Amino acid sequence: MRQGHEKGGAVKRLAILVIVAALAWSGFWAFSAWAQKRAIEGWAEDRRADGWEVSYDDLAIRGFPNRLDTTFTGLLLADPGSNTVWEAPFLQVLQMVWSRDHVIIAFPDEQVLTRDGARYEMSSEGLRASLVRDDGYLLRAHAEADVLNVSGEAPLALSDLTAAIDRLEGEDRTYRVAVNAEGIATGGRISGGGDDGLRLDSTVALAEPLRPETYADAQPTRIEIRRAEIGMDALQLAATGELDVDEDGYPEGELSLRVENLREAIEAERQAGRVPSEVLSLIESAAQLLAGLSGREDTIDLTFEFRDRRTWLGFLPLGKAPQLH
Incomplete structure (x- = not known):
């Protein structure tokens, strides 16, 4: 008992x-x-x-x-x-x-x-994001969506989208920025497969460690673009570059750009009727001139140099450099 x-x-x-x-x-x-x-x-x-x-x-x-x-x-x-x-x-x-x-x-x-004043309507499927912080500072931010459509003056559609910002190990102000989309379109059908899509692999150093609530005030001090590619139907764009950014936001360095299959892409746009024919004719004339400078009929290779707060194409001044913040 x-x-x-x-x-x-x-x-x-x-x-x-x-x-x-x-x-x-x-x-x-x-x-x-x-x-x-x-x-x-x-x-x-x-x-x-x-x-x-x-x-x-x-x-x-x-x-x-x-x-x-x-x-x-x-x-x-x-x-x-x-x-x-x-x-x-x-x-x-x-x-x-x-x-x-x-x-x-x-x-x-x-x-x-x-x-x-410009309105952008965004529709998506499965759009979600995750943030991980350490003492208020951003360690990493990841986002993904099955489909993301943005309407407006420059409509854009992306499919199978992933994006990531990751702080580099041992650094508190340098982040790797990567974006990948298997399909991309600026209107009409989303292309996908082969070389089509969007791919970005870059590193960005900031003046201060990044806080999620102050991301809009982030000031880059150096940008390294290892790979930036856009493929839509025939058109293929690729860029690489290394830029230092001064305290006022002006870049110093070089950005290399390659454009392939531009003639075929212009003809596709002309058939689709999405861009006014006058604009396409202007782009076509400029593209023929630049392709001739590159020595290739349908491929353009350009290197833009940013110095003294101006943009240069070889010895040709193109105007004021873009201000990045």
């Missing part, structure tokens, strides 16, 4: 311990959700104080017991400083309770970006 009584007491103590632990975890999750909501509301108030418009129809935090799933509905962010407005019917930010520096973001199928 005594042994059974002791066994029953042990089970009772274990049950009490489990209940206490469950209550404690429930309280911790509730506090974490409350702190998350307060932090978001505080961020929104800070942005409004800076002149932003920040609004949402609802803010809900769910995911008990292990996650903090934050869902915005009717979200609008407007930054008057950059004349940028972003609207989305919803946005989900997913985190584990014990790993707040790893964030997964799920985007809606439809969203709208307006910049300087």
